[in-house]
Amino acid sequence: MSDDRHPLFVALVLVGGLIFGFGLGFSHMARPEVVLNFLQFEDFGLLFVMFGGAVVSGLTFFLAPRLLDRAPLTGDGFERRLKSFDRNVLIGGAIFGVGWGLSGICPGAAYASLGTGNLTILWALAGMFLGAYIQGYWRSRAADAAPAPSRAD
Numbered sequence: 001m002s003d004d005r006h007p008l009f010v011a012l013v014l015v016g017g018l019i020f021g022f023g024l025g026f027s028h029m030a031r032p033e034v035v036l037n038f039l040q041f042e043d044f045g046l047l048f049v050m051f052g053g054a055v056v057s058g059l060t061f062f063l064a065p066r067l068l069d070r071a072p073l074t075g076d077g078f079e080r081r082l083k084s085f086d087r088n089v090l091i092g093g094a095i096f097g098v099g100w101g102l103s104g105i106c107p108g109a110a111y112a113s114l115g116t117g118n119l120t121i122l123w124a125l126a127g128m129f130l131g132a133y134i135q136g137y138w139r140s141r142a143a144d145a146a147p148a149p150s151r152a153d
Contacts, residue, residue: 006073013073021112030112032104032121039101092135099127 006012021030027049028034037043064071065078083089100106103124105113110128113121 004075006075009073020108021115024109024112025116030105030109030116030118032113032118032124035100035109036104039104095131099124099131103127 024030027046029046029049034043035046038046068078070077096106103110103121105121105124107125107128110121110125114125
């Protein structure tokens, strides 16, 4: 990340988050019962919401690097960041999916759900924070146990 960020970077990120949260609330994606109905193939309204988001994201990722030489807020160059598909990605995705299915909400929508007055979502948020803490602890222990790479001169 670049140190020469746009002076309005934080303010624009907050405004973007507010717009995103409003969109989640407006589309009812912040209501676990609506999401669970979608996951049980009873209500396909969220399919249109997700399709709309995928279209906007796809167009942005396709057009922005062609129209702009650098990211407007950070000044960083546009580049692909490929990640390998390994055991950690598979396990993390499975845990995320099970948590999403049990709570009926993903992390971003959970925060928006708080804004709509859903205080019982605090249990799901507590589970998310606990899971993130356990994962961080486990990864740091694994990193400490791994042998330090030797440097051949």
